[in-house]
Amino acid sequence: MSPRYDAVVFDLLTALVDSWTLWDGVAGSEEEGRRWRGRYLQLTYGADRYRPYEDLVAEAAALEGVSPKKVEDLVTRWDSLQGWPEAAGVLAQLDGKVRTAVVTNCSEELGPRAANSLHHGFDVFVTSERAGFYKPRPEPYRLALAELGTDPARTLFVAGSKFDIPGAGGVGMPVWWHNRIGMDRGDLPEPLAERPTLDSLPGDVLG
DSSP states (O other): OOOSOSEEEEOSTTTTBOHHHHHHHHHTSHHHHHHHHHHHHHHHHHOSBOOOHHHHHHHHHHHTTOOHHHHHHHHHTGGGOOBOTTHHHHHHHHTTTSEEEEEESSOTTHHHHHHGGGOOOOSEEEEHHHHTBOTTSHHHHHHHHHHHTOOGGGEEEEESSTTHHHHHHTTTOOEEEEOTTOOOOTTSOOOSEEESSSTTHHHHHHO
8 A cells, every 4th residue: 555645744842852851851840841941932933034943942031030051951951852752663664655854943953963862864854944934934844845845735744833733734734743742722723633642653644
């Protein structure tokens, strides 16, 4: 049987990599980590053109009363990021069967460092810095599609953030939502699938 899709594009920092644990650990508690990261996401989604990722992280920290030292610690400890337990195995199952890509709201420096633990060679790797805009604006998704050379309808997007649902969906990509921490979708569009882990993804892609 042929795969249902020609390519699978992943969000990186939530769909494939457990970035929550790092933010919470650096902040000192889950409560402070989620508040800091929530403010960072607010700034990101409100941004127009790309502003340095680290600047937005620092600005969010200042607004939430998080010390500048913790901002430095987050970047210093970036290489400790790990993929979700099943992520590397899922990517291995897709390897050679469909093309794979990343679209991440990250810098050119930090994006590849975050992906190191996955031990996977992506066909296309798009950062918000290279695209010039942050998701969920259409430019990062469209850049990945252009470099893959695939039809949006035949390119599955694996979301980590719920805002990737209208973002990737808005450029014509079906969206599979890895909702690891049980976020409330609110009034956003319903994705093609919503799963608590990545385990069932290969079956949904390969048929």
